[in-house]
Amino acid sequence: MSTLSERILKGEADSFVDVMVDKVMAHDGSGLQALTAFHEMEAEDIPYPERISIIYDHIIPANNSITADLQAELRKFSVEKNLNFYDIGEGVCHQVMSEGRVMPGEIVVGADSHTCTMGAFGAFATGVGASDMASIWVTGGTWLKVPETINIRLEGKLPKFSEPKDVALRYVSMLGADGATYKAIEFTGDNDLKMEGRLTISNMAIEAGAKAGLFYADDVTCSYLKKYGKDAVPQKVEDCHYIREETIELDDVEPVLAIPHRVDTIRPVSDLEGTHLDQVFVGTCTNGRYEDLKRFADVVKGKRVKVRTIVVPASRTVLLKAMETGVLKDIVESGAVIGTPGCGPCLGAHQGVLGEGEVGLSTANRNFKNRMGVGAEYYLSSPTTAAFSALKGEITSPKELP
Amino acid sequence: MKGMVVKVGDDIDTDLIIAGRYLRTKDKSLWAEHAFEDLDPKISSRLKGSIIVAGKNFGCGSSREQAAIALKEAGVVAVVATSFARIFFRNAINRGIPLFEILDPIDCSDGDDMTVSLEGSYVEADGIRYDSLRLSDRMMEIINAGGIIELRRGNK
Secondary structure, three states, X not given: OOOHHHHHHOOOOOOEEEEEOOEEEEEHHHHHHHXXXXXXXXXXXXOOHHHEEEEOOOOOOOOOHHHHHHHHHHHHHHHHOOOEEEOOOOEOHHHHHHOOOOOOOOEEEEOOHHHHHHHHHOOEEEEXXXXXXXXXXXXXXXXXXXXXXXXXXXXXXXXXXXXXXXXXXXXXXXXXXXXXXXXXXXXXXXXXXXXXXXHHHHHHHHHHOOOEEEEOOOHHHHHHHHHOOOOOOOOOOOOOOOOEEEEEEHHHOOOEEEOOOOOOOEEEHHHHOOOEOXXXXXXXXXXXXXXXXXXXXXXXXOOOOOOEEEEOOOEHHHHHHHHHHOHHHHHHHOOOEEOOOOOHHHHOOOOOOOOOOOEEEEOOOOOOOOOOOOOOEEEEOOHHHHHHHHHHOEOOOOOOOO | OEEEEEEOOOOXXXXXXXXXXXXXXXXXXXXHHOOOOOOOOOHHHHXXXXXXXXXXXXXXXXXXXXXXXXXXXXXXXXXXXXOEOHHHHHHHHHOOOOEEEEOOOXXXXXXXXXXXXXXXXXEEEOOEEEEEOOOOHHHHHHHHHOOHHXXXXXXX
């Protein structure tokens, strides 16, 4: 009996396999590096252009003419080579891929560490660097070491105000920043997590060092994909060998924060109540989905935020839905600023970088020192905690509003 | 191969190796110049001919290959660590940077002489030899070619 990774990669844990990659993805940052490597390889042909997506999300719209020139080069290449090209504003690469472009059982390789997000569909999805990406463009395949697997059972139902992000922070803290290095994580258990929540949980597998973070495709997965016109089949869970097994009782999960500057160091939100904030940021491949914006909007609706607040929808589809349902109006009326669908300030390059000594709260996945502003401090939380905190301008536990 | 030790700590992420604000360029020398800037701005001047000696989880976080390129461009000879994050691990091999994963931290200081051997799978400091994880044949093939770019070019 095999783990899901072993079944998809068709090899036993610790063996090396050569695989063809079903979905190949790069963005404006890594894609350009891959293009440079592609030229350095003196390559010309791309045998499987239909499998490759180039999605502009990192620095969009371009922040200066140097960036613009670089982006123009990759844009031209993508069009010439008939790659699936998504220009500025379509969204964060992982969100765009999650909108009906990845199927259970596929092998997905992206030139971005958070490619593990697609494991939520029961795909084997992992991140690589630019040279590996270029090599896949040239050959259509790559080598992988089949990982050993850690099983995390998620049992029960989250209490009100606790969210999939709190679960993600909990398991990263449980494993540690390198606790799953070279390994896959399989999330199983009897729970009511929706696709959106699973994406948040798979997204953060890399923060424990994992190669992949997988959920088995089930009826939830299939009905989600059906909305995008895709017919998927559930994956059967087999008895298999895990190198470590953990259980998280969802009913016991409380709202938490990752504190500066480590993703794996968490505290209950209530412990840090009252910490002054200079900025709140809601968005990214972790928490920029419609459901995240909706939960944020439900809290701030009819009120004013007390701190500068930036909300970046994860994709055009998310933005459109938020417009149609009035979620966007609630957010804008609360005093928050809306950014172009994409990564926003997460990578520390534009659209809300913090100044020295400033303190931010973010729904992103990383709070590394200096990442979102040199000399700044960042806490990570769920969108609901971010909403309550934005209303007070300080870290605030979610609770019933009067 | 020999080099002078530059010590760094645990969980050095790729943002610390090269910050996001320097990524949008093709000028590799810029990455070398700003390597480790947010960790310690004085490190980059000591990288030429150096062997980086790190703790656990070196290169975690972002998949940016600029981190590996920065070290290569700066003249880093090898990286020794008790563990590497896997994307950085691949990137470094793909860029032809020898990596040495060792079991326990090595007792050494900045500026010490260190010898490393890929063929022998060891690191030597102050006359003591430490075993390092043997790289797979596949990785050795890439390193020996000078990196995956050279390997692919050679295959044409």
